[in-house]
Amino acid sequence: MAEGSPLAISITLGRFPHGKGLGGALSQxxxxxxxxxxxxxxxxxxxxxxxxxxxxxxxxxxxxxLKFSTIFRKGSSTILVDKGRMRNTLITATTASTVTISSAAxxxxxxxxxxxxMPQRKVIEIxxxxxxxxxxxxxxxxxxxxxxxxx
Numbered sequence: 001m002a003e004g005s006p007l008a009i010s011i012t013l014g015r016f017p018h019g020k021g022l023g024g025a026l027s028q029x030x031x032x033x034x035x036x037x038x039x040x041x042x043x044x045x046x047x048x049x050x051x052x053x054x055x056x057x058x059x060x061x062x063x064x065x066l067k068f069s070t071i072f073r074k075g076s077s078t079i080l081v082d083k084g085r086m087r088n089t090l091i092t093a094t095t096a097s098t099v100t101i102s103s104a105a106x107x108x109x110x111x112x113x114x115x116x117x118m119p120q121r122k123v124i125e126i127x128x129x130x131x132x133x134x135x136x137x138x139x140x141x142x143x144x145x146x147x148x149x150x151x
Contacts, residue, residue: 007109008102009124009133023075031096034141038134039090039092039099046124050087053079055110060127064119080111080121 013035049055049063056062063079071077081087086105093100101124114120 005104006104006106007112007123008100009126010098010100011126013097013138013144028096032094035096035099037092038137039094039101040096041137042099042126042130042134043101045091045130047087048091049125050081055122055125055127058127059129060125061120061122063121086123088112 010137013031042097045058046055048057049060054062066074066077067081074082076082086103086108089104089108091102091104093102103123110121111121112123
């Protein structure tokens, strides 16, 4: 990732077994609505990590604790939240087949990857539990289509 480039992670519908067939079964508009809803739910899960110090409640990584010098400088032990800019710049963009979550904060990539002087704290992490959850939502949508349920 180039210096200063935004951090972004995408999930494609076709990546899930039941998602591959949805493209032919639903209109692009209906898929876009479904992906927008999925994106909003996933966005909430990722934003929630800022409240609990990582993605560990969903099977991912817990963020490394702050050094005492950092806590003293910030006046807080809340990890990855100083003024809230990085959390507040998380953006979810969707198409009929993709959900992309990104942060416009230029320093988010350094937290995501870590540096020589700073431990890795994944700002955006799609955990195995998230993958299972997404797959269940895609399966549920496919099942509704098969059974003729549109709501």
